[in-house]
Every structure is written in C-alpha cells, then in structure tokens.
Amino acid sequence: MGKNLKLKAARAAKDMSQKDLADAVGVTRQTINAIENGDYNPTIKLCTAICRVLGKTLNDLFWEEDQNE
Amino acid sequence: MNRRRLDEMQVQKRSVIGSQTFIMLLYLLLLDILLNGFGFKWVGYPENVLLILTLCSGVYALRLILANAVVGPAAKSERLLLKAVLTVLPVIAVSAAAAFWVKDARFGIGEPQGDISTLLLFITSGAALFIAAAAFAVKMIQTRNEE
Numbered sequence: 001m002g003k004n005l006k007l008k009a010a011r012a013a014k015d016m017s018q019k020d021l022a023d024a025v026g027v028t029r030q031t032i033n034a035i036e037n038g039d040y041n042p043t044i045k046l047c048t049a050i051c052r053v054l055g056k057t058l059n060d061l062f063w064e065e066d067q068n069e
Numbered sequence: 070m071n072r073r074r075l076d077e078m079q080v081q082k083r084s085v086i087g088s089q090t091f092i093m094l095l096y097l098l099l100l101d102i103l104l105n106g107f108g109f110k111w112v113g114y115p116e117n118v119l120l121i122l123t124l125c126s127g128v129y130a131l132r133l134i135l136a137n138a139v140v141g142p143a144a145k146s147e148r149l150l151l152k153a154v155l156t157v158l159p160v161i162a163v164s165a166a167a168a169f170w171v172k173d174a175r176f177g178i179g180e181p182q183g184d185i186s187t188l189l190l191f192i193t194s195g196a197a198l199f200i201a202a203a204a205f206a207v208k209m210i211q212t213r214n215e216e
Contacts, residue, residue, distance in 0.1 A: 022142065023142070026076065026142060027076035027077070027078070027142055028076055028078070028079065028137065028141075028142045030078070030137050031076050031077070031078040031079070034078060040078050042077070042078075043077055045077075046077060
C-alpha cells in the first residue's frame, strides 16, 4: 500500500494539520499519519468521515488507479 | 465517533498485541513445564508462574505504550502523567505496607525457601516500573518531535 498523497494534498489545501483533521474526525493524530503513509487501511466509516471534513468524495481521496490498466 | 474510546487503529493494534502476548504466555508456560519435567528447576513453584505472568504483562503494557494504543483521542489533553503518578504511588504504598505487615508471617508448614525468588520478584517489578516509565518518556518526546 503506497502513500496517500491525495489525502495529504487535500488536507494541506484546507490548511489543516494532521492534528486538526484527527480532532475533526475523532481519531488520534497517529492514525491520520498512518493513513497518509499507507501504513493503515481505514474502515469505510473513517474514510467517509475524512471525506466529509475535507469536502471531497471517496473517489477523490481513496480510489487508486489500477497499475495494470 | 466516540472520542472517549480508542480509535479503530488503536483497537486493531491492541487486539494484535493481545493475541501475540497470549501466545507468548502459553509458550513460556509450556517451556516451564517442559524444563520442570526434565528436572531443571530455575525458580520455585508459585514464583515461576508469577514471573512468567509479570513478564508477559510487562511486554503487553510496553508494546501498548509504544504502539500508542493505551488512551483514546480525547484523553490526550488530560493530565496523563499526574494520573499515572497518582496510580503508581498508592500501589507502591500498599505493596510496602503489605510487605511490612506480612514479613514475619508464616503461611506454610514447610521451612522457608531462602532462595533467590524474592530477590527475583523484587528486581522484576522494579525493572518493569523503570521500563514502563522510560517507554512513557520516550513516547512523549517522540510525539512532541512529530508535532
């Protein structure tokens, strides 16, 4: 699982730190850090919460293009 | 989401660490039984089990601290150090009082063991407290640096 740069970019665009985003969705900062670094695969519930806070869709943040296509 | 509880990654980590520690406990107890079966007695009966349990609990606690799976998101702003000190101090006081009151008591009809079990237990608990404090300090410094 690679790094989630789209999430990082969307967060930076909103001028939010990892701590701000973590507080907004009710998780620890380490969890957001792990998601951005690709170390943790979040549940759909957490994904939707993050999308709502950042004003993006699941496709925008979490859809990975298939490398075989 | 309920901020008082652990978040989903913390729950997952806690679950993995718990099951791994349980397997470790099982293997250590089996190893102890095996050694006893071969006639090798490293410590007397209740102390061997207690030491193995203490070791596994210590490993479990340490790994939880290092994996940041002890307290949930909302608890971060609370005074964790104060809480830890207020928990540890009464424990030490009660342990010292218990040791003082029962030091001359005789609970069995057998003669006193006189082996190194007491010393081992003392060193184990002291080392566990020291390691837990060190891990807590390292974790705090790491969190501060990351922020």
